[in-house]
Amino acid sequence: MEKCNIIYLHTHDCGRYVQPYGYPVSTPNIQILAEGGITFRQAHAASPTCSPSRGALVTGSSPHSCGMTGLAGMGFALKNPEQHMLFTLRDAGFSTTLIGQQHVAEDSNTIGYDEVIPFPEISRRNGGHTFKASVVAPAAAEWLSKKRTEPFFLNIGMDDTHRIWPEPGPEDDPRFVRPPEPIPDNPVTRKDFACYRTSARTLDKGIGLILEALDKNGLSENTLVICTTDHGLGFPRMKSSLYDGGTGVMLIIKGPGGFNGGQVSDALVSQIDIFPTVCELLGIQPPSWLEGRSMMPLMRGEYEEVNEHIFTEINYHGGYDPTRAVRTQRYKYIKHFKTPNFPARTSNQRKGPTLELWIEKGWRERPYPNEELYDLFFDPNEADNLAEKPAFLNILNSMQGRMQRWMEYTSDPLLAGEVPQPQEGTIYDVDSRCIKGTPPLPDCMRLSQEAPNVNLK
Template sequence: MTDPQPNIVLIHCHDLGRYLGCYDYDVDTPAIESLADSGALFTEHYGTAPQCSPSRGSLMTGRYPHVNGLVGLAHGAWELDDGERILPHYLQDAGYETHMFGLQHITQDTDRLRYDRIHSEGNLYPGVSPVVHESNRARTVASVVSEWLESGAFDTPFFASVGFFELHRSQEADGRFGFDPDRYEKHDPDRIRPLPYLPDRRGIRTDLAEMHGMVTAIDDGVGEIVATLEDTGLDEETLVVFTTEHGIAFPRAKGSCYDAGLEVALILRYPGLADGGETYDELTSNVDVLPTLLELVGIDRPDAIDGRSFLSVLTDDEYTEREQVFAEMTWHDVYNPVRAIRTDQYKYIRSFWYLPKVYLTADVFASEAGREVREKYGAPGRPYEELYDLQETPQEDENVVHEPRYQDVRCDLSRRLKDWMVETNDPLLDGPVVPDDFDVIQRWPHEQE
């Protein structure tokens, strides 16, 4: 019998996508695979944005980025709108004690999140560089969490947000962005399986081999936390959620609304609810996680929430499946306004500016993988409309938007996407979204005298 208010441990990492053994990638992740084998794994779970802060904001608010205001990076002058409520706020109202370990990336001011206790050292605050996140490595954070669990220095039920820095790239002395090969176990590039949506080139293999070391660290961190829950007997009354915010930091993944950029791992384990190694292929979005957790602990879904609970999928009750998920991008290190809709079979992407064929975020652009393809992807320009038949071309490399046999699909998805934008009051419908520091751009030195 499940507890009506279980403890909740939400483990989230950077830039992982679904790059795990349990999602059929060629990487050894035994701890996470064990978690999936004793829990529930979602194979068609997607983020609302192929970038960090906006997608994380959706996870924590249950609302789309352009709805909650976080349409760019939290360390880049973007913030959640005043009055936005996040998961720990709802849980506090229900009597939960809330704790934060490791990183968060949804606000420049960590105190604004109002956790009961913050256990992290590397936190974002006004004037602090996001490089501070690098102190929140998986093994280090997991050790802190484990010591806390063993100490029993908490009241139950508790909510713990556990954020790992990995798989985010780090900038090296020469300006290259890599995966800290001197810090992690090295893997052989020649033994790496190439990514199906990129050419098989040496720089891409080298980056993937480096990244495998970081994946191993994430797996170790998850394994330590789960083992401590079991050793302390807390596992029977604790829901463990493991997820990330968007795809891996490679071209055509992070920063793009192709599946490789939006795909997100989601694994849950809770005895009596998600404990049999089930696999679910229903379309879900990370805006759905918050309302699912709220329903689980007995909190009514607020009207302002965009997501919908999928708890009934786990309980085998009647569930109306999603017909589509939506995704977006507005600002990252540059302006990249895109909106997308994905169904079981099709993906329709609409771009709202003059953009390169494939946008490369700054860390991907300056990586070994980025150097292999950036001349090709920098030009020609991207079409305003893209339509992909995911059954025919799952790598989204054949745009069929102008093919006669797809015109009914094109119009249907175009209509659905615009309807969603209208219903959610998307600012892109009124024209370009100016940067959050636009007032600085408009200042004239001679007028400040």
């Protein structure tokens, strides 16, 4: 097909908590995008932490494969920067521009974009969450108003939905707000979620400005808009966790190639599938390192699924928490590569009223099991761990086998021990703030027998 423009439009810590997914969060412009495109209801990040998720998306490979196993602001970086999607698109004749947040490098000017729109009032370092829609969206709209002779790849990043959130506005009265599952409903959590809802409104206004600029400048029909976020909401058991509340993300795509008409897909997809999808849409030879699968067969109606299973992971964020998960449509298996029954990892949570309440009620003292297995049909909130129940042994073994084979295929460093830290990185912890080094990992991943073939749909 004729080359279309590509816009990667993304925000922070949003999960699926926007209007098109049925949640009481007012985002009318994102709703308009969904009604003109396709909404993926079962889309997941490759990691529920910021830089690893984004690194995986732009390289089409898992965080441990692309090297982004922790935060860009803490010394972690892409192992091979030329695997970033922008280089493949540039070789295909695209101009490449960054406007706003990116979170895969400490300095945006080192990534390789042809153009990085400067924001003099914002530091070049990516640590501060200051790329608000009120600043980024007008700059993007102005950029889109200029005539161009070549197709473009435009990365637009906004971070309104990252904590710290504004006080709730009048439309988000905490008295009449219900927090998301699995957060308990009380005055603290109601106000906390009301603050998120207000932040989502400001994000949505920015997205509306960008969509309006596409229409005004005659770009809508020939531009693929990929609207997503890095991971789940900034609440306990969501962001920085491998439960669906952490890995589930909005993914709304609108543009050429069948991404239109207000469709909804329940196919299981990962953000690492975006890069190969763009390649197939544009007729570009997919790079050899891609681990995702193109979603174009879904668009053509050839298949109902392109993934039998997907994989997600945690390595570093606020602390070291090596964890892996494999998910099918029916089941999820989570493996914690630490001593069994380690305390809840509060160091990987962004401080906020709900987290403080959970800590006050004893969340730090609640243990995690070594392994977790959930039936997502009967237990969508992942509360009933089936890993030690004899009736589910065959399913457990099958899911273990899937994870093992994936780790071997991708040369996961956890198979050999700890995930390496960067040469000059510091791992921060909420409690002591500056912890360097981590305890050694036990060798606990080898399977004693081949896993049986079990129907996991």
